Amino acid sequence: MQHGGACLWISMRRTLFPPSLKVFGVEPDRLIFVDLKRERDVLWAMEEALKCKGLSAVIGELGEISFTETRRLQLAAEQSRVTGFVLRSDPKKLSATACVARWNITSLPSELETGMPGVGFPRWNVELLKVRNGNPGSWKVEWSAGQFRPVHEPKEAVLELQSLKAG
Amino acid sequence: MQKRFVAIWFRHLLTDWLALRRPELRSVPFVVAIKDHGRLLITATNSHAESEGIHPGMVAADAKALVPSLEIIDDIPGKGDKLLKRLGEWCIRYTPVIALDSPDGLILDISGCPHLWGGEHDYLKEIITRLRSKGYDVRAAMADTIGTAWAVSRFGKVKPIIQYNCQAEALLPLPPAALRLESPVLERLQKLGLRTISSFMTMPRSVLRRRFGSGILQRLDQALGNEDEPIKSLLPIEPYQERLPSLEPIRTAVGIEIAVQKLLEMLCKRLQQEGKGIRTAVFKCYRIDGKLVQMDIGTNLASHNTHHLFKLFELKIATLEPALGIELFVLEAPKIEDIPPHQEALWADKPGLEDNALAELLDRLAGKVGADTIHRYLPDEHYWPERSIKTSFSIKDKPSIRWRSDKPRPVQLLARPEHIEVTAPIPDYPPMLFRYKEKVHHVKKADGPERIEREWWLDGGQHRDYYHVEDQNGQRYWLFRSGHYNGDGSNEWFIHGFFA
Numbered sequence: 001m002q003h004g005g006a007c008l009w010i011s012m013r014r015t016l017f018p019p020s021l022k023v024f025g026v027e028p029d030r031l032i033f034v035d036l037k038r039e040r041d042v043l044w045a046m047e048e049a050l051k052c053k054g055l056s057a058v059i060g061e062l063g064e065i066s067f068t069e070t071r072r073l074q075l076a077a078e079q080s081r082v083t084g085f086v087l088r089s090d091p092k093k094l095s096a097t098a099c100v101a102r103w104n105i106t107s108l109p110s111e112l113e114t115g116m117p118g119v120g121f122p123r124w125n126v127e128l129l130k131v132r133n134g135n136p137g138s139w140k141v142e143w144s145a146g147q148f149r150p151v152h153e154p155k156e157a158v159l160e161l162q163s164l165k166a167g
Numbered sequence: 168m169q170k171r172f173v174a175i176w177f178r179h180l181l182t183d184w185l186a187l188r189r190p191e192l193r194s195v196p197f198v199v200a201i202k203d204h205g206r207l208l209i210t211a212t213n214s215h216a217e218s219e220g221i222h223p224g225m226v227a228a229d230a231k232a233l234v235p236s237l238e239i240i241d242d243i244p245g246k247g248d249k250l251l252k253r254l255g256e257w258c259i260r261y262t263p264v265i266a267l268d269s270p271d272g273l274i275l276d277i278s279g280c281p282h283l284w285g286g287e288h289d290y291l292k293e294i295i296t297r298l299r300s301k302g303y304d305v306r307a308a309m310a311d312t313i314g315t316a317w318a319v320s321r322f323g324k325v326k327p328i329i330q331y332n333c334q335a336e337a338l339l340p341l342p343p344a345a346l347r348l349e350s351p352v353l354e355r356l357q358k359l360g361l362r363t364i365s366s367f368m369t370m371p372r373s374v375l376r377r378r379f380g381s382g383i384l385q386r387l388d389q390a391l392g393n394e395d396e397p398i399k400s401l402l403p404i405e406p407y408q409e410r411l412p413s414l415e416p417i418r419t420a421v422g423i424e425i426a427v428q429k430l431l432e433m434l435c436k437r438l439q440q441e442g443k444g445i446r447t448a449v450f451k452c453y454r455i456d457g458k459l460v461q462m463d464i465g466t467n468l469a470s471h472n473t474h475h476l477f478k479l480f481e482l483k484i485a486t487l488e489p490a491l492g493i494e495l496f497v498l499e500a501p502k503i504e505d506i507p508p509h510q511e512a513l514w515a516d517k518p519g520l521e522d523n524a525l526a527e528l529l530d531r532l533a534g535k536v537g538a539d540t541i542h543r544y545l546p547d548e549h550y551w552p553e554r555s556i557k558t559s560f561s562i563k564d565k566p567s568i569r570w571r572s573d574k575p576r577p578v579q580l581l582a583r584p585e586h587i588e589v590t591a592p593i594p595d596y597p598p599m600l601f602r603y604k605e606k607v608h609h610v611k612k613a614d615g616p617e618r619i620e621r622e623w624w625l626d627g628g629q630h631r632d633y634y635h636v637e638d639q640n641g642q643r644y645w646l647f648r649s650g651h652y653n654g655d656g657s658n659e660w661f662i663h664g665f666f667a
Contacts, residue, residue, distance in 0.1 A: 015581060015582070016578065017578060017664060019570055019576050020577055020578045022571070022572040023575075024667075027570065028546075028556075028570055029543065029559070029570075031543070032542070034536075052525060052528040054522035109612075109640070109641035112612070117614075118612065118614040119613065122666060143667075
């Protein structure tokens with residue numbers, strides 16, 4: 001996204017507010033939103049988009065996705081080398097997927113210097129549940145001064161990915 | 168190129184159509200009449216009624232006296248023109264330029280067309296026999312000028328095809344009415360005993376003008392070809408259009424696909440040479456039952472890529488109804504744009520919004536699920552959150568102002584703020600706890616208020632005081648109180664968004 005790439009956001013009930021992405025270093029006008037009515041269409045649009053080499057990333061908001069469908073998307077993504085994200089907000093419906101990595105991100109209370117009023121920098125607990133050729137792990141990260149910073153563990157993970165995943 | 172025209176005269180347009188609709192009328196005399204000043208005035212007759220001496224303009228009661236069994240049918244105003252227009256559209260298979268000649272004729276500009284049907288004779292015969300087999304009683308004539316073709320189709324007795332530059336000979340024996348003159352002029356000619364065109368054509372022009380006005384000279388010049396007569400084409404001709412007639416009616420999707428492919432190849436080859444690309448294209452199918460079905464596509468960036476355009480059409484082929492078969496395919500490109508020459512880059516970054524692959528992807532999505540599902544937003548100069556973004560209509564639009572990032576804005580914004588119950592210390596503190604969707608959230612940290620005034624010149628109502636709060640689980644919300652604190656605890660609080 002930094003180099004002027006475009007990104008496709010495919011969803012059924014979109015609540016994303018584009019101007020907020022500017023804080024995270026994403027130009028909101030580079031996002032193209034596709035609002036569909038049926039889950040089938042979302043899957044079709046995602047697969048078509050993942051086959052298109054001209055994109056930086058494809059993000060799909062889905063309620064449920066079966067293993068076969070993830071496999072299709074994964075194959076399309078491997079072919080075109082476009083990064084794809086599937087956002088699932090219902091933790092009860094997590095099924096097996098064929099993707100490279102699966103993250104679970106929950107928000108954490110922010111921390112302030114003692115005695116200061118207001119809300120601190122946003123913080124998350126980022127959990128890598130599964131990754132191909134790697135070990136899962138868990139980190140606490142904070143967004144401050146224009147980048148993600150790990151809170152306790154000094155391990156720098158693939159934080160670039162999370163800027164979108166965090167939404 | 169030598170101009171040639173065909174004039175077609177539907178002798179009983181309306182009654183033929185009625186007889187087609189109601190076969191029982193075919194063998195009886197009937198007329199179509201309209202109410203006029205308290206009587207029924209005949210506007211059209213069929214051939215049986217005509218042979219009994221009934222003609223349009225008669226009063227229905229008089230006609231009934233002549234033929235007691237006469238059937239009278241109510242006229243539908245405007246039906247004749249509608250019929251004529253439909254027949255004109257059907258005739259598009261013979262020539263692209265067709266003009267309506269109200270109330271009962273068509274003019275076809277056939278310059279350069281007859282050889283496709285094997286000569287003028289076969290061409291005219293084909294038109295007449297096809298129209299007659301449809302059930303319309305027609306007469307047609309072909310000549311170098313509209314005036315002569317019109318005259319011969321209505322009044323000619325010898326042969327319908329007038330050879331090149333022989334208009335004068337053809338016109339000589341015809342009555343003056345063949346020149347499409349106004350009725351006062353015709354009456355005067357009649358009174359003076361000038362029964363044929365030959366009796367006055369050789370008169371000096373100044374005499375004719377003095378006696379009958381300049382109209383007669385103009386009509387004479389138009390018929391003889393000394394003066395051009397512009398016609399208004401029924402279907403304006405697109406400069407970028409390709410046609411593909413089919414030998415036999417086509418009914419299968421495969422056949423239509425082949426037609427699309429062929430036409431696209433022809434059109435794209437031409438566009439490529441001119442450095443242009445298609446923004447919108449229409450694919451029209453003329454069916455043998457005279458109906459027209461079509462599908463249209465649009466693209467985000469001008470394109471002359473046959474493969475891509477074909478894919479867009481392919482998605483829509485299922486929506487076409489071939490019925491009994493399609494006999495003519497026409498591909499038109501009403502909107503064309505220049506394609507700037509493209510330079511290959513050696514080390515290309517990830518391509519941005521101006522990328523062809525992206526534009527093609529969006530075209531495909533728009534073709535399948537509709538263009539209104541795709542949105543892109545630009546910043547707008549408003550503080551009011553709902554108005555701070557505007558929809559961009561083109562993928563090429565650039566933001567005119569910078570995106571703001573100085574104030575906290577939630578990642579998710581509810582389309583309309585939802586009501587919440589709060590407990591808040593007075594007067595301007597953030598809430599201590601709030602209840603949203605049957606769940607109580609204890610506010611641990613809060614920022615604010617950020618007051619956003621309503622734009623009174625756009626709508627009325629209360630301003631909003633926004634608070635950025637965090638609850639005991641670390642989840643962050645965007646809440647606001649509508650209006651000032653008013654002291655009696657009746658303030659309304661809303662939740663409007665969620666922070667990351």
